[in-house]
Amino acid sequence: MSRKKITYTVPRMGYTYAAFESFFKILGYDVIIPEPTNTETIKEGVSNSPEYMCFPFKILLGQFERVLEKNPDRYFKVVSLESYGPCRFGYYSPLYYKILRDKGFTNFEIVNIEGIYPPLYKGIPRFFKKLIKLTGWHAPWTIVKAFVIAGWKVYALEQLEKKLYYLIPREKVTGSTEKIFNAAVERIRNAPNKVKSIKKILNEELEKMEKNPHVERDDLPKIGLVGEAYILMDYSNNLDIEKKLAYMGVDVDRSLRVTNWSLDRIIKVKSHKAHMLEVNKGYLDFFIGGDGQESIMNTILYKKAGYDGVIQAQPFGCLPETAAKEILTKVSEDYDIPVLSLAFDEQTGEAGFVTRLEAFVDMIKSRRQMKKEEKKESVTVEG
Amino acid sequence: MKIGIPRALYFYVYYPMWYGFFSSLGHEIRLSIPTNKEIINLGVSHSVDDICISVKVFHGHVKYLLNKKDLDFVFVPRIASEEKYKYTCPKLAALPDLMKSAFVNDADRILTATFYTRQGDKLIIDAFEEIGRKLGDTEERVKKAAKVGIKYQDLATKALRSGHTFLEVVKYIKNLEELIKKPVEKKRYTVALAGFPYDVYDTFTNGDVISKLEDSGVGIVTTDMLDPKVYRHYSKYMIKDLFWYQANAAAKGGMYYIDSSDIDGIISISSFNCGISSIYQKLLDLYSKEIGKPVMHIIVDEQTGDAGLATRIEAFIDLIRVKRGDGLVSQENNLHGTEDGVHVRSV
Numbered sequence: 001m002s003r004k005k006i007t008y009t010v011p012r013m014g015y016t017y018a019a020f021e022s023f024f025k026i027l028g029y030d031v032i033i034p035e036p037t038n039t040e041t042i043k044e045g046v047s048n049s050p051e052y053m054c055f056p057f058k059i060l061l062g063q064f065e066r067v068l069e070k071n072p073d074r075y076f077k078v079v080s081l082e083s084y085g086p087c088r089f090g091y092y093s094p095l096y097y098k099i100l101r102d103k104g105f106t107n108f109e110i111v112n113i114e115g116i117y118p119p120l121y122k123g124i125p126r127f128f129k130k131l132i133k134l135t136g137w138h139a140p141w142t143i144v145k146a147f148v149i150a151g152w153k154v155y156a157l158e159q160l161e162k163k164l165y166y167l168i169p170r171e172k173v174t175g176s177t178e179k180i181f182n183a184a185v186e187r188i189r190n191a192p193n194k195v196k197s198i199k200k201i202l203n204e205e206l207e208k209m210e211k212n213p214h215v216e217r218d219d220l221p222k223i224g225l226v227g228e229a230y231i232l233m234d235y236s237n238n239l240d241i242e243k244k245l246a247y248m249g250v251d252v253d254r255s256l257r258v259t260n261w262s263l264d265r266i267i268k269v270k271s272h273k274a275h276m277l278e279v280n281k282g283y284l285d286f287f288i289g290g291d292g293q294e295s296i297m298n299t300i301l302y303k304k305a306g307y308d309g310v311i312q313a314q315p316f317g318c319l320p321e322t323a324a325k326e327i328l329t330k331v332s333e334d335y336d337i338p339v340l341s342l343a344f345d346e347q348t349g350e351a352g353f354v355t356r357l358e359a360f361v362d363m364i365k366s367r368r369q370m371k372k373e374e375k376k377e378s379v380t381v382e383g
Numbered sequence: 384m385k386i387g388i389p390r391a392l393y394f395y396v397y398y399p400m401w402y403g404f405f406s407s408l409g410h411e412i413r414l415s416i417p418t419n420k421e422i423i424n425l426g427v428s429h430s431v432d433d434i435c436i437s438v439k440v441f442h443g444h445v446k447y448l449l450n451k452k453d454l455d456f457v458f459v460p461r462i463a464s465e466e467k468y469k470y471t472c473p474k475l476a477a478l479p480d481l482m483k484s485a486f487v488n489d490a491d492r493i494l495t496a497t498f499y500t501r502q503g504d505k506l507i508i509d510a511f512e513e514i515g516r517k518l519g520d521t522e523e524r525v526k527k528a529a530k531v532g533i534k535y536q537d538l539a540t541k542a543l544r545s546g547h548t549f550l551e552v553v554k555y556i557k558n559l560e561e562l563i564k565k566p567v568e569k570k571r572y573t574v575a576l577a578g579f580p581y582d583v584y585d586t587f588t589n590g591d592v593i594s595k596l597e598d599s600g601v602g603i604v605t606t607d608m609l610d611p612k613v614y615r616h617y618s619k620y621m622i623k624d625l626f627w628y629q630a631n632a633a634a635k636g637g638m639y640y641i642d643s644s645d646i647d648g649i650i651s652i653s654s655f656n657c658g659i660s661s662i663y664q665k666l667l668d669l670y671s672k673e674i675g676k677p678v679m680h681i682i683v684d685e686q687t688g689d690a691g692l693a694t695r696i697e698a699f700i701d702l703i704r705v706k707r708g709d710g711l712v713s714q715e716n717n718l719h720g721t722e723d724g725v726h727v728r729s730v
Contacts, residue, residue, distance in 0.1 A: 086470035327477070
């Protein structure tokens, strides 16, 4: 049986695109990764999608369109991740298909991965049908191997990223850690397809980053990031908010990562939901899809973990996040934690964005100072 | 007890049911006034800025009712699902939570229950029992009242299916049987309005599209007049069903009207920053491109001016007339004496 030469293209998710790439490479396909979000892809996406559609949809449409345009002689399988739920995230692929066909592209088909949704007797066969459509016919062990390698690469990249944002505010020479990190991402990307070698590279690179001269300190202000998954996870969509905060001297933590996001949604669904309902009691006791509930939950958890502030990043007009935003104002008052809501759309300018971040960070720093002084005073009064 | 019902969002779908329930329990129902500038201002000042205008208007209605101190409760139901395996928009599913965080001081006066409709009567009765417990009525009476409510809803659905708008249903709520028997006048032109009931029927927010059309001699039909059975086959065109009952009704109903020969054109009405309508509008656009029937989108926000809208509707009516071969509006037929024959109301 001769296989039709198929090229895959997948959405970028921050640095983890390297893992998705290796998944399909192990299965023996070509992969073309779309370029990071830039003005050109945004322009392309915005001009073809409905006006009030989510921003992630527009970004992805633009990216896919550029890929299809540049490679007219290849046949593409466009991978689209979806959920079945009350938010618009579940209706991406039919619209991609219709809009791209309307634009005159014929060299593609769309494969979507979505969870098993009710009714079960229809949902389970549909899930496996889609899985086979996604990967093609392969020996099961090849697929498992590809999956494990991809999972390990995602894990490795996230560890490196965590280390990077931890070290940036502490490094002695500004920008030195980032250089090491960039080389490390490249090494992980091209790592041989063995768990052992990925582990080895990860440990080596982490050590290298650790050896980079830096000052250990634990008095940095801490900010947590919550919000919509795709905006949060891809650095090119959120204008590198994490790196910017890190360079401003802030300990930054992102609540949603590819690993915990997919674990919570695929394997630990039940316990995750129960946990969420428990934390959100009195604020939002109902499933509203997207990452709206997670935003509220993580804000509360950040406060409990001693963070000084939370930034909610959302695409403009995102249905669950707008609902969450209104409730977050109450959470912010009740728990005494500052929350900054940033809406991203095609108009977002970098300068205004940086100013808002700086103002927020300044506010948090002065709040910390005030609290410290209050503590000192109370101590002296007691003493 | 006195219960306030905000005249917004799902009021335009389930009012008969709530009317039947509360009135047969002997509670007094107080509706908020139809949307006006004051209500919109109230709503805008009490909600976050990037939420859709329909929800902002709802904030306004709730605040208006909460300001009336003699009301015991304001009814803010959570419509969780309107069909099996279908949901409502996340903002609407979180509606009671939004209201409670927007009006913290009056949170106890907000009466809420979670409704799952069109999935059998049992789930509806469960929701009503939840309300009955809060109001302190006996279980037996609540059950009876819930059945009355469901009966009212069925009658209202019948009235809608026979071609009456929901505004008439609200007017004739006490004798719906009479409304069902009342014949609907057939006009030379018919325009279909596709959209969520709360966008189509909120006459202030959408600039009174219905009266503007009716005054210029155009009959209207809406997508909630259709039985879901008639447009079921469009899910094949849409590849995957939408997850929201109302959006499905608007999209598939719109497509059904695009296909039917006695409809001259489709106007879709939605509110600014409504995410769901952006999907069905694109689908209607693509479908009308294949069939060749005029589709116009009206997107309303809190700043909609009446004159601009009137011009667009005039142009649309002209387009329909030309397509039928009747030419533009002539001066003899011009009943209203305005330049284009469209009656312009002062606001």
